[in-house]
Amino acid sequence: MSKPTAAQLKDEGNDFFRKQDYVGALAKYTEAIALDDNNAILYANRAACQYGLNRYLDAVDDAKMATQIDPGYAKAWSRLAASQDTSRKSAEAWQKALDALPKTYLSPAEQRQKDQYSAGLNAAQTRGKTPKNRCLLVSTSMMAISLGKLRQRCFLNSGKAGLENFSSSAWLISYAYKEFTKGVESINQLKSIPHSQAPGGLSYHGNLMGLTYLTNGLMRDERVFHINHPDWITKYNNQVTFEATTHQAYSGGVETIKELIQKRLKEKGWNDVRPALSVTVRKWIMKGMLESHLGGRPDTGVHFLKRAVDLLEWGRIVWKNVHKDDRGVIFQDNFLRGVRSMHLTMSMNAYSSDPSLNSKFHLEQLKEEAEDLLKEIDIMIASNNLSKEELDPGMVLSFCVYPAAIAHKTIGFYHAQKARYSNGVPACISLMNGVNAYLQAANTYPVDDEFHAFYLSCAMDCMRNAAAVALRAAVPKMMKIWAFSILQRGGRDEKIQAHLRRADEMMKLVAEGKLTLEDPVPF
Template sequence: MSEPTAAQLKDEGNDFFRKQDYVGALAKYTEAIALDDKNAVLYANRAACHHGYRAAATQIDPGYAKGWSRLAASRDALAEWDRSAEAWQKALDALPKTNLSPAEQRQKDQYSAGLDAATTRSKTTESPSVSRFKGEDANLPWKIATEMLPELRKGGPEKYSSSAWVISYAYEEFTKGVAFMNEFKSIPHPQAPGGFAYGGNTMGLTYLTNGLMRDERAFHLDGPDWITKYNNQVKFEATARQAWHSDGVENIKQLAQKRLKEKGWNDVRPALSVTVRAWIMRGMLDGHLRNKPDTGVQFLKRAVDLLEWGRNVWKNVHKDDRGAIFQDTFLRGVRSLHLKMFMNAYSADPGLNSKFPLEHLKEEAEDLLKEIEIASKNPSKEEVDPGMVSSFCIYPAAVAYTMIGFYHAQTARHSDDVLACISFANGASAYLQAAKTYPEDDEFHAFYLSCAMDCMRNAGLPIRDFNLAAVTLRAAVPKMMKIWTVSALQQGGRDEKIQANLRSADEMMKLVAEGKLTLEDPVPL
């Protein structure tokens, strides 16, 4: 009698699965994988068995701690922090209260860490994501990065990939903008409208937005009157440059062209610049500080639409006339900010009927990647600082891969078991690419490796892949901590998430060493 083929074993596994015999199905899918280990569907089907078992375990035995922990890990990967915290708590409640065995104590430590991380992320999601750091804190990333630059310069081009260049230059530009805000003055003047004359520098918005587009993590509030000073600055610049305020994008297009004919580029260029940069700032302030990402998306989308229109209408106009805002790098910076804000808006309004569709997020991310690929084939010959390429080419590409990973992880939430596993596998791949694109010493490199591991667990990918990611992550953490000991992401539970995945990898490899698991087994949920 001939041996069954992988396809036959898969069909047998499907029969068991339909009968909710997850153990039987698991065995058949595992046999099929042994014959065809390149078939992604087999891995997805096997992972679906774990999903079915997980759900059944918590329903049949609410006191089954591992069942709740697996459910919590799944919710972690979907960024369902409140529901994750609830599941971690139930996992803890299911453990004995006293006289814990060594294995149970390890479980308790793992579940407690998971609960702490989920609780922290839940609170962070509900609060503004712009952190107020203490100015004297020597561990701030931009301070450490700036101190590193002399040594990095000595290393030449080989050292240009460090995230230190990105955050230090972002901070430098952002703080120049803040300095101009602080210089703004109102002086009593009997002949001036309202009895006051105003004095200041009209480059404040330029430096603030340049800093944000280089790396928005440089955005921080260093005083209680920051917003008041900013409002004064933007009003001053808008008045001085006769920028557009409440006009819609379509109306501005007509007004700008009419004004160009009447007054020329020296008048229109700064007016458009202030208009667009004010939208960028409004989008960031509303989206992060005021926790209104939906409004943030609106203002950043306005900026993208006006820039794309202007680049097309004035494509033959010299860049010095039309201005920096119509450069490729500027548009990529704004598109990157818009993508991240769109993701935040979806997270605040998730689901199939969200006003911020996941498909749109994915399409925008893929378009940005295509644009960057085209630009990479025709690099600019202009001399730029070491962080310029990272900020406006490498980081936007990493952001795009991140959005694609987020798309797949969230799509899994609305799919059946098999399709969910495939989506998680795709999410793992995209997050790995995002991590690879960021510099090794950037916190996002380590963080998205961890996100990829979350997806691997839910996709039922082999322990081998999970462990390889853990090895890379373990090597990345010390590099990350050199610069990014303190950050908004760190305050939101970054390190707890990373350490939980590293502990999981250690536990799995211990079981592999004991012969209880193999590297080809799926990552346990």
């Protein structure tokens, strides 16, 4: 039986795409590209699949490839623009999509394309006028000072600490701060030396562990992120360039990288591929954090973390029989768990930036990912799969306890958000489920962590809101029989109405944007 041609695979991919089976379509287009890698339509079609799977960064890469192969292909430009909408950089691509269409005598299909592209351009230009969030150097410097003091206090007390004190959040933040600070020291050590044969006339010398330390610290606890110098970003970018160039790290989408990895492994082996993969994944993690924390764009940052998760999960399957020392630490359980936890947190932030039932960040998917993470942690605990030789006092907290707490608070977030789109009994049930999940989150965190108190507060807010929903529904039923009673004469109705008025006042503040349902409600 003859092998299918690229055209046949494309047709099969189109059939899957029409059925909205984006995974199946993506696989077919990828097979077709392997046979015909200079076909703009195949890359544009795969970009559409990536977009349908919410893999916007990979969609951008494929759409860019399509525009490079055929700069006059309007649909490729439109798919690049649609994919870039999430990063607010799409205006130029929408304009190029319009420019690629005929200027006159448009067919009905071309006119529909023109209307769509014009609407996309107008929306992109409107978004471009929205002021960006800025990160204040003062606040991050203060964070560095407070974390440094906490680290000192932790180690001063370590001599008299028993194993029971290893559950303190001080251990977690101390080790996280230590690793992140090592990363900052590494980027400060990078030196440039004039060299006539080097790209740009400069060669760099420094520590190739900078990205490793930075990302290790953030995976332990991303609250250690801070900037302590005005040119921090410039130095960081130079460090990334230095490490990526030295190890020939990958760029492009996950599907493209998968193909390149397999070929490079055959030619050069794990000693060459391992550091390249590590730098690739870690720079995605850092890019996601910078987009969120500095750019105020968690909706963009979350896609970089998702890209990292996708590549790690694929590698763990493909190389499950490869020794851990060969494939590298990034494929270890703790590393993936750390990245998944960060992805969950950033996904909640991304949803909160544009909450709705039609959000690109689906609540059901958030809940499902959180439940999967909890199952994984339960399996790990049951199998006692934590090697005591590899542990420091903060390791279990960073990669077992805190991921579980993040999963519980994600489930609490899910139920609290679902309550916003329900009424009566369903809303009350959602809120009470939120209470339970937030209490589990609070009780999973160490009692001296700020999150312990904060999620107790979230649980109380859900409980209060649930009581208001139930109370409002109960009053008319009560009045049918107990309109007059001793309790009623003692001020029952006045007290009930006071609570309901307070609930109405709070919801008015929410409607006016002065309060969110996640804010603690004053008594």
